[in-house]
Amino acid sequence: MNFGILDWCVTIVYLVASVWLGIWVKKYVENLAGYMVAGRRVKLSLGIATFVATELGTVTFVYFGEMGYVAGFSGFIIGILAMVAYSTVGRSGFIIEGLRRRGVMTIPEFYEHRFSRKVRLVGGLLLFAGGVLNMGIFLKFDGIFLSEVMGFGPGALALVMTVMLLVVMAYTILGGMFSIVVTDYMQFVFLSIGMLVATIAMFVHISPEQMSTAVAATLGTAGVDPLANPRFGWTFVVWILISSVAAGALWQPGTSKALSSESPAVAKKVFFWTGLTFSGRAMIPILWGVAALAYFGPGQGTAAAMPRLMGAIVPTGFLGLLVAGLLAASMSTYSAYLLAWSSVVTRDVIACTRPKDFPEATTVLLTRIAAGIIGVFLLLFGLWYAIPDTAFQYLYLTGTMYTSGALGCVAAGLYWRRANNVGAYSALILGAITPAAFLLLEKSRDVLPGWLHFITDVNIAGLLSFFLAALGMVIGSLVSQRISPPRIMSAEVQQ
Amino acid sequence: MTEGALTWFILYGVATLLFFGIAVVVAIRGIGELKDLLKR
Numbered sequence: 001m002n003f004g005i006l007d008w009c010v011t012i013v014y015l016v017a018s019v020w021l022g023i024w025v026k027k028y029v030e031n032l033a034g035y036m037v038a039g040r041r042v043k044l045s046l047g048i049a050t051f052v053a054t055e056l057g058t059v060t061f062v063y064f065g066e067m068g069y070v071a072g073f074s075g076f077i078i079g080i081l082a083m084v085a086y087s088t089v090g091r092s093g094f095i096i097e098g099l100r101r102r103g104v105m106t107i108p109e110f111y112e113h114r115f116s117r118k119v120r121l122v123g124g125l126l127l128f129a130g131g132v133l134n135m136g137i138f139l140k141f142d143g144i145f146l147s148e149v150m151g152f153g154p155g156a157l158a159l160v161m162t163v164m165l166l167v168v169m170a171y172t173i174l175g176g177m178f179s180i181v182v183t184d185y186m187q188f189v190f191l192s193i194g195m196l197v198a199t200i201a202m203f204v205h206i207s208p209e210q211m212s213t214a215v216a217a218t219l220g221t222a223g224v225d226p227l228a229n230p231r232f233g234w235t236f237v238v239w240i241l242i243s244s245v246a247a248g249a250l251w252q253p254g255t256s257k258a259l260s261s262e263s264p265a266v267a268k269k270v271f272f273w274t275g276l277t278f279s280g281r282a283m284i285p286i287l288w289g290v291a292a293l294a295y296f297g298p299g300q301g302t303a304a305a306m307p308r309l310m311g312a313i314v315p316t317g318f319l320g321l322l323v324a325g326l327l328a329a330s331m332s333t334y335s336a337y338l339l340a341w342s343s344v345v346t347r348d349v350i351a352c353t354r355p356k357d358f359p360e361a362t363t364v365l366l367t368r369i370a371a372g373i374i375g376v377f378l379l380l381f382g383l384w385y386a387i388p389d390t391a392f393q394y395l396y397l398t399g400t401m402y403t404s405g406a407l408g409c410v411a412a413g414l415y416w417r418r419a420n421n422v423g424a425y426s427a428l429i430l431g432a433i434t435p436a437a438f439l440l441l442e443k444s445r446d447v448l449p450g451w452l453h454f455i456t457d458v459n460i461a462g463l464l465s466f467f468l469a470a471l472g473m474v475i476g477s478l479v480s481q482r483i484s485p486p487r488i489m490s491a492e493v494q495q
Numbered sequence: 496m497t498e499g500a501l502t503w504f505i506l507y508g509v510a511t512l513l514f515f516g517i518a519v520v521v522a523i524r525g526i527g528e529l530k531d532l533l534k535r
Contacts, residue, residue, distance in 0.1 A: 028533060041532055045524035048517065073503040079510060181532065185525050192518040199511070212500035224499030273517060280514025283507050 003150045007320030014190060014324040015167060018331060021186065022171025022179040029178050032360040036105045036343055036367075038177040042260045047270035050184035050332075051257040052277055056191060057333030058142040058326045061285040063392040065306030068289020071231055072215035072223025075289075078240060078392070079282030083275055085244030090272025095249035096258040098414040100267045102489075105259060106340075107250055107406060108348035114413040114489055115424045117352055122428050123409065124348025127252060130402030130432075131341045132374060133439075134395055138337075139165060139382035141303065142330045148307035149314075149323060161382060164330055169375045172335040173368045177260060180335045187328035194325015195284055197318050198310055205313045206291045214294035232459075239463035243396055246403035246466070248275070250410060252340040253333075342370035393458040397435045404465040405431030408473035416477075420486040423477030431469030434461045 033039055042050065067075035089096060104110050108124040143161040146152075152160070171179045215223035222229040226237065248271065249255065258267035285306070292305040300308065314322050346366040351357050358366065408427030412419035438461035441448060445456045454460050477486070496504075 025533070038532070043528040043531065045521045046528040046532065048521045049525050052518075052521075073500060076503050076506065080506070083510075182529065185529055188518070188525075189522050192515065192522070196515065208500070208504055209496055212496040215500065216497055221499075224497065224503065277514045277517050279506075279510035283510045284514065287507060 003319060003323075004316035006317045007150075007323065010317075010320030011323050011327065014327065018183055018186065018328075019167055019170055022175055022183045022335075025179045025182045026171075026175040029176055032363055033105070036177055036256075036339070038181050038260045040103075040260055041262055042181055042257070042266075043262055044266055044269050044273070046181060046185060047257055047261050047266065048273050048277075049188040050181045050260075050336075051254060051270055051274040052281070053184040053188040053191065053329070053332035054253050054257065054336040055274075055278075055333070056281055056329050057138060058145050058330040059138040059333070059395075060281065061288070061326070061329070062141040062145050062303055062307065063395065064282050064285035065289035065292065066302045067392055068286035068291075069293050069300070069305045070289075070302050071226075071229055072219045072290055072293070073286075074219075074223060074226040074229040074232060075286045076283050077226040077232065077237065079279040079286070081237065081241050082244045082282060083279040085241060086248040086275030086278050087272050088275070089245060089248040090268050090270070090275050093264070093268045094245070095410055095414060096255060096267050096271060097264045099255065099410070100258055100261060100264040105256075106344050106348055107252055107255060107410065108344065110410060110413065111424065112352075114419070114487060115409070115421050116487075117355075119409070119421055119424045119428075120348055121352035122425060123406065124344050124352060126405060126428055126432055127402045128341055128345045128349055130398050130400075130435075131252065131337070131344065132377065133401070134398040135334075135337045135341070136378060136381040136398075137394065138330070138333065139378055142326070143382070144303055145307040146323065146326060148304050149311045149319070149326070151311055158383060161379060164327065165334070165375050165379055168331045168334040168338065169372060172338045173371045176339060176364075176367075177256070180332070180339060181260070183335065184332045187332040190321075190328035191325045191332070194322045194328070197322050197325070198288060198314060199284060201310070201314045201318070202288055202291045206294050210294045211287070211290045214297070215290060218293060218298050235457075235459040235463055239400075239459055239466070240396065242407075242466050243400055243403065243462060246407040247399055250403050250406045251399065252344060253336040256336070256340055256343075338371045338374060339367075341374055342367045345370050345374075393462075397438060397458055397462050400462045400465050401432045401435040403431075404435075404469040405429070405472075407431075407466065408469040412473045412477070418477050418481060418486055419473060420477045420480060420484045422480035422484050423473040423475075426472030426476030427469045428472075430472035431465050434465045434468065437461065 099110060108120045108127060111123045112120040139161040146160045147156045226232040257270060261267040261270055289306045292309040295309050296305055346363055405428035409424045437455050442456050
């Protein structure tokens with residue numbers, strides 16, 4: 001085992017402080033807006049901290065580390081694309097400004113304002129399915145990282161996963177967004193320190209020259225040129241760029257930070273500054289993966305190589321800081337995701353099967369119950385499911401299942417007067433088809449006819465999804481203007 | 496070191512400075528905002 005007494009002390013103090021703080025903040029939750037969007041009182045720095053902490057989980061380190069191990073420096077392109085996409089959304093206010101101005105708490109809520117309650121139900125179902133599937137592998141990857149770094153090995157995976165989940169559920173279920181914002185701030189500080197510790201340890205043991213030599217020897221040109229790398233290419237670049245814009249504007253856990261901001265102007269600034277951190281968010285762990293390639297050589301388990309490196313090079317005492325940082329990263333991500341998906345299933349799915357919304361107290365109660373059920377599902381799913389291809393593409397594809405249709409619906413809903421219900425249904429359903437087909441068919445590629453093999457290419461499935469959704473919105477709306485006249489939205493509400 | 500690797504290392508340096516720079520500013524300013532948020 002790599003973990004010493006000092007490491008245990010740091011980790012336990014951190015865990016106890018997190019849970020105590022998260023539960024203590026519960027007293028500030030006075031109503032539904034307090035629970036879901038922290039009363040819409042979050043300012044710029046706190047908004048950036050909570051957004052970065054949400055989007056940086058241990059799973060992020062693992063899939064980017066894996067990317068560095070198998071693709072070398074080429075993987076850096078992902079960070080640049082994400083930075084461009086999120087900063088552009090922040091600078092322009094594309095979608096997020098309009099959503100925040102209307103005071104919605106979840107994205108499907110906008111569908112009801114602009115289209116109908118049934119569109120909200122369909123959109124909510126897709127968002128919930130894509131979101132929970134997306135989150136399904138978090139626990140497993142986080143468990144792998146922590147087990148390897150601490151030196152427990154794969155045998156402790158289930159135990160580590162269960163403990164992490166229980167701790168997060170304790171405060172998320174009770175304190176909602178208030179607990180998330182407050183604990184995220186502390187977790188942001190810890191995860192930044194953890195990342196710094198890991199990066200310094202990496203450069204102490206492995207020089208840039210060694211990394212360059214290892215990438216050149218193992219991967220050749222594909223290790224430095226993303227367009228020459230068979231994992232990437234132009235299809236990947238275009239898909240990830242569009243997908244990052246869509247995820248930036250419409251991925252409920254992230255967008256909820258904009259919806260919690262004290263004004264639309266602050267929401268834009270939060271996105272812009274957070275976007276600037278997104279190149280580092282990807283490049284820092286990708287280089288850890290490249291370092292693992294230089295340290296161990298090829299042939300290690302791709303997901304476990306980088307965590308194993310950390311366990312080997314980070315000294316006792318600092319390892320506790322790194323693990324506290326990893327736990328911080330995981331917990332902040334789980335909490336935001338649990339709240340996002342439980343809010344969506346309660347307000348946009350269950351409530352939308354009725355003509356009117358539930359009273360506020362019932363909504364909060366149902367959201368808490370849903371968060372508990374989702375937590376149990378995640379534990380079972382994470383232990384059972386074998387992830388296709390690399391984790392990064394799995395995560396983007398499950399996200400695309402929802403974001404492609406949502407991009408069509410919300411962008412057209414905000415900026416195109418002729419968008420109507422038929423266009424919205426078409427965009428949502430067509431956007432979900434190719435990612436769902438990929439997830440179902442990828443494991444049986446050999447029995448598929450040749451002309452269907454394109455659907456098992458993750459990059460093509462992802463990109464096609466956005467084209468189909470856009471096509472569905474435009475054609476669906478244009479051919480049905482008479483039978484389904486577009487709804488004119490009520491005046492904008494600033495809350 | 497190859498030319499491609501050197502280019503990526505320069506971009507990596509900029510991205511890392513940006514990440515930790517913003518982290519320091521946010522950590523310092525965030526304390527005050529946290530106090531504001533928790534005022535009743």
